[in-house]
Amino acid sequence: MNNNETPLRTSQNFLLDSDALTKLQNNDPTLTSLTVGIDSHYYDMDNTDGFLPHYNDWGKCGQIIGRNTHLVKLSFGQSHGIMFGNDREMDEDMCMGIVSKPKEPNEKQFRDFCNGLGKETVVLCTHPDHMLIH
Amino acid sequence: MDLVRRRLFCVHTPIICLYTNFVFTAMNRSIKELSFVSSLPPLIEGEQRGVTDGFGLAYTLMSDWLGNNSVEKLTMPWCDGECIQDNSGENRKLARALSSFNSLKHFVIEFTGDYRMGNYNDNTCEVANQIIDSLSKHPNLETVRFTFTKTSLGSSGYTSLSRLLADSKIKVLRLEGGLTGEGAVALSAMLEGNQTLEELILDDSNSRLSTAGCKAFLRLLLGNDSGSIMDTFNSNHTLQRLFSSDFRFTDSAGRWQLPDDLQLALHINTLCNKADAARFKIILGHNFTKGDFSPEPFDDMDLSVMPHVLAWMGRSNADVAPLYRFADADLCLMFKFVRGMAPTLFDSPASVSAGKRKLQQM
Numbered sequence: 001m002n003n004n005e006t007p008l009r010t011s012q013n014f015l016l017d018s019d020a021l022t023k024l025q026n027n028d029p030t031l032t033s034l035t036v037g038i039d040s041h042y043y044d045m046d047n048t049d050g051f052l053p054h055y056n057d058w059g060k061c062g063q064i065i066g067r068n069t070h071l072v073k074l075s076f077g078q079s080h081g082i083m084f085g086n087d088r089e090m091d092e093d094m095c096m097g098i099v100s101k102p103k104e105p106n107e108k109q110f111r112d113f114c115n116g117l118g119k120e121t122v123v124l125c126t127h128p129d130h131m132l133i134h
Numbered sequence: 135m136d137l138v139r140r141r142l143f144c145v146h147t148p149i150i151c152l153y154t155n156f157v158f159t160a161m162n163r164s165i166k167e168l169s170f171v172s173s174l175p176p177l178i179e180g181e182q183r184g185v186t187d188g189f190g191l192a193y194t195l196m197s198d199w200l201g202n203n204s205v206e207k208l209t210m211p212w213c214d215g216e217c218i219q220d221n222s223g224e225n226r227k228l229a230r231a232l233s234s235f236n237s238l239k240h241f242v243i244e245f246t247g248d249y250r251m252g253n254y255n256d257n258t259c260e261v262a263n264q265i266i267d268s269l270s271k272h273p274n275l276e277t278v279r280f281t282f283t284k285t286s287l288g289s290s291g292y293t294s295l296s297r298l299l300a301d302s303k304i305k306v307l308r309l310e311g312g313l314t315g316e317g318a319v320a321l322s323a324m325l326e327g328n329q330t331l332e333e334l335i336l337d338d339s340n341s342r343l344s345t346a347g348c349k350a351f352l353r354l355l356l357g358n359d360s361g362s363i364m365d366t367f368n369s370n371h372t373l374q375r376l377f378s379s380d381f382r383f384t385d386s387a388g389r390w391q392l393p394d395d396l397q398l399a400l401h402i403n404t405l406c407n408k409a410d411a412a413r414f415k416i417i418l419g420h421n422f423t424k425g426d427f428s429p430e431p432f433d434d435m436d437l438s439v440m441p442h443v444l445a446w447m448g449r450s451n452a453d454v455a456p457l458y459r460f461a462d463a464d465l466c467l468m469f470k471f472v473r474g475m476a477p478t479l480f481d482s483p484a485s486v487s488a489g490k491r492k493l494q495q496m
Contacts, residue, residue: 039171066199073167107191114195 008061009054014038021051029070036061036113037077050077058109062116079105168200169209190227197234204237206274209244229268240277241269261287266294270301279308287317296324299331308335318347322354325370333375343376348393351376355399356419363431366419371411374404398457405453413446414454417467432475440475447471 008021015021015035023031035050053061065071170189189210193200232238243261261280269275278298280287287295287309298304309321318336325331336343343351355373357365377392398418402411420431432443448468 035171069164071165073169074165075169075171077171110192111195114192114199117196117199 008064009057011052011054013051014040014048015051024068024071025064027068027070031068032070033073033075034065034071035075035077036065037079039075039077050075052079052105053109053113055105055109058105059112059116062113062118064116066117079109165203165205167207167209168205169207170211171209190225190231193231193234194227197231200234201236205235206237207240207242208232208235208238209242211244225262225264229262229264232265232268233271235272237274238269238272239274240279241272241275242277242279244279261291263288263290263294266291266298270294270298272302275302275304277306277308278304279306280310292317292320292324295321299324299328303330305330306333306335307331308333310335315344315347318343319350322347322350325354325373328370329372332372334373336376343392348396352393352396352399355396355403356415363416363420366416367412369412369415371403371408371415374400376400402454402457405457406451410449410451410454413449414451414457417447444468444471 005025008025010021013021017023020031020034022028024034037052038048038050040048065074170192269278299307321334325334354370357367357369376396399415402414405411406414432440435443
């Protein structure tokens with residue numbers, strides 16, 4: 001992790017290994033698999049995995065994953081309707097109609113994530129006349 | 135500006151560039167498997183029209199990154215949403231985006247989302263032909279899996295699958311569920327010229343290989359019942375499995391449904407190389423090991439071919455030997471063959487000198 005970089009914030013974190021996010025940001029070689037969003041096993045909650053990035057941190061999450069060099073498997077789990085997080089507002093049903101607009105990750109967050117990934121993409125060129133862009 | 139500066143730097147310092155190239159190559163080839171365990175529609179705004187909603191856009195957004203990674207396995211879910219509406223536009227987008235996976239080896243569509251959320255969806259959705267067509271363009275593709283009972287193929291899907299089997303070199307095709315009897319017959323026809331597919335896994339709890347399907351696969355693996363030796367020789371010697379190893383398919387009376395000869399044909403393909411498989415199938419299929427030898431299949435052959443036939447018959451393969459009904463069946467076969475062919479080779483079986491003359495003419 002860059003010294004100037006603030007840690008990645010999450011709304012929900014079901015990662016069984018609580019250090020996983022730190023490992024991700026530190027490009028730790030022992031972290032080879034990651035689930036963004038929640039992979040919820042209804043019948044086997046012990047196997048529920050993943051984390052939901054903070055509403056405003058999807059772009060940062062994409063960047064961190066894009067620059068990681070040890071992840072082998074990347075999964076995308078459920079990002080809606082999991083349960084209430086720190087930055088999510090209650091939905092209508094749970095507040096008996098006295099609610100504001102639900103605040104959940106949507107297309108903007110996913111675009112931010114993909115832009116983050118793209119920013120950190122390393123372009124491979126094999127000819128010495130070409131350049132590698134990082 | 136930074137790019138120009140780097141490019142100039144690279145042109146003038148090729149050794150450093152080669153070094154950085156090595157470093158960046160290592161950085162660039164990390165993620166091998168990309169998996170979506172849930173459908174994307176909730177993440178994508180706008181009208182939702184079908185099961186592929188979101189994936190087309192998602193992969194398009196990710197295509198720059200995907201193009202520079204070597205993702206070998208892609209898993210996506212199916213049937214989390216409605217599938218009765220036309221979402222061909224999204225399918226086309228998805229198919230186009232799939233071309234970004236330059237290194238794709240394994241493609242899986244599996245039903246996971248609703249099951250994991252404890253909410254079983256009864257929809258069965260067709261896999262769009264555009265998606266299957268896009269897979270044909272991946273030269274390294276080895277495994278295609280459309281799994282669980284929620285996946286089906288329409289007529290256009292079968293047509294695309296036919297093209298996929300003809301154009302690609304996939305080794306494993308898993309179509310677990312949703313396969314009709316006609317589908318099995320169509321699949322066997324698609325495999326007639328195929329030399330790469332080793333496993334066609336059809337089973338799941340609802341899958342049944344109909345009588346017509348069994349016959350079609352028998353024809354594929356052994357040639358026509360009344361066909362010639364060449365029919366058998368040209369049959370498929372690549373396909374090794376039709377069901378997964380833990381599959382125990384029985385009828386209501388608990389009897390095994392897959393015909394013995396179909397199992398045997400698959401087993402032979404598993405045991406030996408294609409040449410030996412062809413030989414063994416001809417020996418078994420044309421009853422050369424049973425009763426008196428009939429030279430009829432060889433009647434039309436040129437005499438000059440006979441020494442090669444004899445040598446070919448005389449080969450033995452320790453891998454398939456246990457499949458014969460008795461030990462030394464190879465030798466018995468040779469004996470039968472020579473004895474049975476004597477009338478053809480020699481005008482008079484008793485006339486050794488005539489036989490010698492005939493052999494000298496070959």
